[in-house]
Amino acid sequence: MGYRRPIFLAAAAVALFALVGAVAPAKAATQVPFTITEQINFATGVSTFTTTGPLCPSGTFKDTVATVADGQSGQPKLNLIITTVYTCDDGSGTFDMLKHVFLTFNPDGSSTNTGPVQILGGTGAYVGLIGHGVDNGTASGDTGVGQITGWVLVG
Numbered sequence: 024m025g026y027r028r029p030i031f032l033a034a035a036a037v038a039l040f041a042l043v044g045a046v047a048p049a050k051a052a053t054q055v056p057f058t059i060t061e062q063i064n065f066a067t068g069v070s071t072f073t074t075t076g077p078l079c080p081s082g083t084f085k086d087t088v089a090t091v092a093d094g095q096s097g098q099p100k101l102n103l104i105i106t107t108v109y110t111c112d113d114g115s116g117t118f119d120m121l122k123h124v125f126l127t128f129n130p131d132g133s134s135t136n137t138g139p140v141q142i143l144g145g146t147g148a149y150v151g152l153i154g155h156g157v158d159n160g161t162a163s164g165d166t167g168v169g170q171i172t173g174w175v176l177v178g
Contacts, residue, residue: 052176057154059109061169063162072109077177078118079111079148086122099128109145116147120171122158133163140171152176 057076061084064070073081090104105122124138142154156173 052178054174055177057156057171057173057175059169059171061160061167061171063167063169064165065162065167066165077175078109079113079115082109082111082113084109101126111147114147116145116149118145118149118152119143124158124160131163133161136160136162136169140173142173142175 055077057074057078059072059074059078061070061072070084070086071081072084085108087106087108088103089106090102092102093100103122103124103126105124107120107122108117109120110117119142121141121143122138123140124136126134126136128134137157137159140156140158142152142156144150145152152175154173154175156171158169158171160167160169162168
């Protein structure tokens with residue numbers, strides 16, 4: 024009877040390794056491109072967005088300026104750190120973005136901006152969402168338009 028125990032243990036080990044091999048490997052996250060187009064009406068305070076890619080199609084957003092720094096050498100520039108919360112119209116949740124915007128004022132009263140952005144999670148379908156991109160925008164009169172392009176990790 025002493026010889027049955029090693030055979031039983033060997034059979035159990037083979038069965039265990041077979042089960043481990045049958046488990047599907049974890050799916051790796053994939054970088055997926057996105058675009059966010061922002062529209063700001065400075066007169067009414069209404070800020071809306073539309074997207075392409077894996078984010079919700081549209082909604083509203085709220086910018087909160089966290090830090091302001093003057094430009095260098097007396098140029099009409101500002102460096103802004105902005106936190107933005109995007110709220111999806113379809114109820115899928117919200118997602119958060121950190122923007123580092125370099126704002127330049129033009130002689131005609133308009134302005135342009137550019138800078139890097141990071142997506143840092145959110146609520147609902149966007150919990151744990153991460154990504155990065157670049158924000159480019161213009162403002163003139165009561166209207167501002169921004170175009171953010173980048174990548175988010177999905178999966």
